[in-house]
Amino acid sequence: MEYQQLQDEIKAAMKARDNHRRDILRQVHTELKAIEVNERREVTEADVDAMLKRVIKQTKETLDGSIKAGNNQERTDTLTEQVAILEGYLPKQVEGEELIALIDAVLADTGAATKKDMGRVMGELTKRTGGNFDKAAAAKELGSKLS
CATH class of the missing domain: 1.10.1510.10 (Uncharacterised protein YqeY/AIM41, N-terminal domain)
Incomplete structure (x- = not known):
């Protein structure tokens, strides 16, 4: 706004x-x-x-x-x-399927594979969305995708 x-x-x-x-x-x-x-x-x-x-x-x-x-x-x-x-005045939050697709794209772009890379991936998500994403859901999804 x-x-x-x-x-x-x-x-x-x-x-x-x-x-x-x-x-x-x-x-x-x-x-x-x-x-x-x-x-x-x-x-x-x-x-x-x-x-x-x-x-x-x-x-x-x-x-x-x-x-x-x-x-x-x-x-x-x-x-x-x-x-x-x-x-109601905040930009729309990225969540659900859109968030999962974005996480997959960031993982592919950064080459992150371990949980040690989680901070780097979350930082990239923040940069791409301007911080407008469900951070708890993103962390949970990342935790299941990273070894």
Whole structure:
């Protein structure tokens, strides 16, 4: 997602009076604005994606804590909705058959054969997908293919 698109989404959420969407997108925007000010540079699409992932992670941690603490259901529902909203803005994850085909291609290209090569293969997968793949499924699949 581009930075301008994020700003447009905030405006659309404000017009639609969608407070949950507006609030969580403003949180992402605030973090990105800090990058702009502190590092004195333009925010890139990669920055937006990384920040979305970071805010998702933080929100999921808060959600887990809320569930464990038995806090009120309204807060838990709000956090769950915010995670779903943010995940909708992330690029599509590579998974399933597409992931297996990509793993096979990387194994063929790198010539990896042992579990010692697993880090190199995972690095190549990250490079080819921009980090948008199911890492647990990839590790499991690699573990079964490497000796």
